[in-house]
Amino acid sequence: MNWHQNTVEDVLRNLNTSAQGLSQKESEKRFREFGPNELHEKKGKSAFRMFLEQFKEFMILVLIGAAVISGLIGEAVDTIAIIVIIILNGVIGFVQEYRAEKAMAALKKMSAPTGTVLRGGSATEVKASDIVPGDIALLEAGMIVPADMRLIEAAQLRAVEAALTGESLPVEKHTAPISEAQMPVGDRKNISYKGTIVSSGRGVGVVVATGMKTELGRIASMLQEEEEVKTPLQKRLSRFGRNIALAVIVICIIVLAAGIFRGEPAMQMLLTAISLAVAAIPEALPAVVTISLALGAKKLVNQNALIRRLPAVETLGSVTYICSDKTGTLTLNKMTVQEVYADTKVVASDEFKLEESEESADRYFLSAMALSNDAKMGTDGAVIGDPTEAALYYFAKEHGLEKESLEKRFPRVAEIPFDSERKAMTTFHRWDNGVVSFTKGAVESLIDRTVDVLGSDGPKSVEPGEILDVAERMAADGLRVLCIAMRKWDDLPSTMSPDQVENGLTLLGLAGMMDPPREEAKEAVSLCKSAGIHPVMITGDHPMTARVIASSLDITCGESQEVITGRELEAIPLDEFERRVEDICVYARVAPEQKLKIVKSLQDKGQFVAMTGDGVNDAPALKRADIGIAMGITGTDVSKEAAHMILLDDNFATIVKAVREGRKIYDNIRKFVRYLLTTNSGEIWTLFLAPFLGLPIPLLPIHILWINLVTDGLPALALSAEPAEEDVMKRPPRRTTETIFARGLGVHAIWVGLLMAAIVLSSQAWYIRTGIEEWQTMVFTVLCLTQLGHVLAIRSEKQSLFRQGLFSNKYLLGAVVLTFLLQMATVYVPFLNPIFKTAPLSGVELLVTVGLSAVVFVAVEIEKAVRRKTD
Incomplete structure (x- = not known):
């Protein structure tokens, strides 16, 4: 009812x-x-069930299988590492889901x-x-x-x-x-x-x-x-894990069969196939993802964005629409006087000058602002009170009239409080030898009660039509207009009736106020547009104010300046709204379920939505959004618990910084996958093609596991610290349906893997033909160093390493140097030779090995140069 x-x-x-x-x-x-x-x-899941459900993802099941296989073949280090990764991911997932259940408690x-x-x-x-x-x-x-x-x-x-x-x-x-x-x-x-x-x-x-x-x-x-939506990364990793596991099983069976067919010992081929399976499964992927997200979350805290659910860091990179509140996020959340009508003329607030005369019209105007005002200075230096009154307080103070000093000279002796019917309030003050009353309120309520207007030359007859025109023009500029008037009395009136007291007034002026846009918001909106992201403003304010703020920030959908109100949104059928939703950038006076309607409609159109909010009414929409963003300063506990991210400074520009970080993180995860798939591809092609080319198995199981643990591991983890690409905010958001192999990653893994195999197998054939006894050591080292050259080359998808600089990712450089030294240890440290079945190389042999390893680095740099030219 x-x-x-x-x-x-x-x-x-x-x-x-x-x-x-x-x-x-x-x-x-x-x-x-x-x-x-x-x-x-509703009855939720138990904590134990919640924890167990973290291990049902296909990628985690693959890792559990890899841990079992590693344990069976005696690889204790690999087994322990994989188990630690599995448990770590389970704990992180459990903590995030458990915290998500707290919104109802709040x-x-x-x-x-x-x-x-x-x-x-x-x-x-x-x-x-x-x-x-x-x-x-x-x-x-x-x-x-x-x-x-x-x-x-x-x-x-x-x-x-x-x-x-x-x-x-x-x-x-x-x-x-x-x-x-x-x-x-x-x-x-x-x-x-x-x-x-x-x-x-x-x-x-x-x-x-x-x-x-x-x-x-x-x-x-x-x-x-409202159910939380799975992040794109979670979907991609699930698909990737399933695909890679199936591919590895098929390839290992082929390698095993080919080796046995060629006459290799069956047990050795079985161990080789199992070792290849362990090496080919990217068990470090969850760890790299977690490290990348954790590093991103840590960086974002320093930029005033607190991540509550770790996958949200990467998810930000997919955002196509940012639906933002106006107040406090796009604006300062501080009403300020922008324009005044005083001394019968309109002036901008920063051009207003106070005359020295004690009886000047401007001084009366500012005195009224300060005295007919219930705002006061708090102990922390901030003004406490109604935002409109705080704006008047600050404006008077900025021009040298402090309320506290004025009240000592002109104490308040009576008042008629504001009420919504007459839309005005009046205060009475001792003034010289009598009393003065200051009245402030809505222009339309007071204009007919004024008899004159105070100017620099004294009172003049008032023209109501002219004053109303000024007020309407201010309102059209999105300003909240307040009329300020006065009346002098010989003594305090005996009757405090508003009808009698608030009549015969002298107009002092009009104050036009607004919560102004943040300086950095316009630049952030512009950056959104260059990144292919559509900013949308949602506010509880008047449509006129919404339009003005949106226009000043350049929040537009093409040529459209349409502002939809909550009532209009309620009347639009869902199917029609879904047709129009992508062309609407400004909403005014929306109810909570309408925010939810906006989110769902955009998602139904395939858009990826970030939604900000601070109230209880925002919680369902925050939970439903792909990224729910709560306000840290003004936000309620309910909105914070429902959100994925909290803005500690309530600033729209911080969201854009977070989007940039999210894109960088996804880029780095792709670099890791590119590196790992390519190195695994090189190993698989090498072991797969060798029997068909009449060559003995080039790598022993110990070599494969060493490369998996050291060469694949350390540099891959260091890729998570890679800085952002130059064009990270100059390209459109990636599609949520885009696979992890998109934009040439899969092709790169195949052709560079084949190139690695070609270098390794041709060098193997040449070493055997020339009678070099250490051929297996050289093949092992060529493959290892080739992968180090490759990781340096793929630090950027387009930019040359020489432009990036070798030292721009010191973690990666350190990992490459450490891996090189560890590889040299397997070759030159005597007690390691029997373990790895290696032998020391001569200086010439080492130089040849290093020279062959550089081929992949050069080839990938050429690929990037071609891509830069074609783009």
């Missing part, structure tokens, strides 16, 4: 209650009917523990869970509203509903019915909602909904219904 449309009498009648409340007996009866006033949580914290209701006409404090529909609840400043209620009394009642509606200002409440049926929650000003906070005044309401039937309960239901 639309309770906001009903009169107080109708509400009481429909709920079969009265203004004196329910009897104890009736409340107990209704408690049995409606149940406790609590948020119910939502429950918003509920009031107790409430005051009328039972049999007497005020009684009861547990909030015992409150039932039909109860008459009493509200006072500082209370948490215990249930949804239709107000039947409101005395200057204001409530902070930011957590529920996103509206940052306290909402003035009233009791009058509202005729329109489809009203956003924030516009139903005769309803107080469970979990919101009474900031001032007092009220009485009849409870219309409890528990899961409340607005907070509805959000709880939405939050529990």
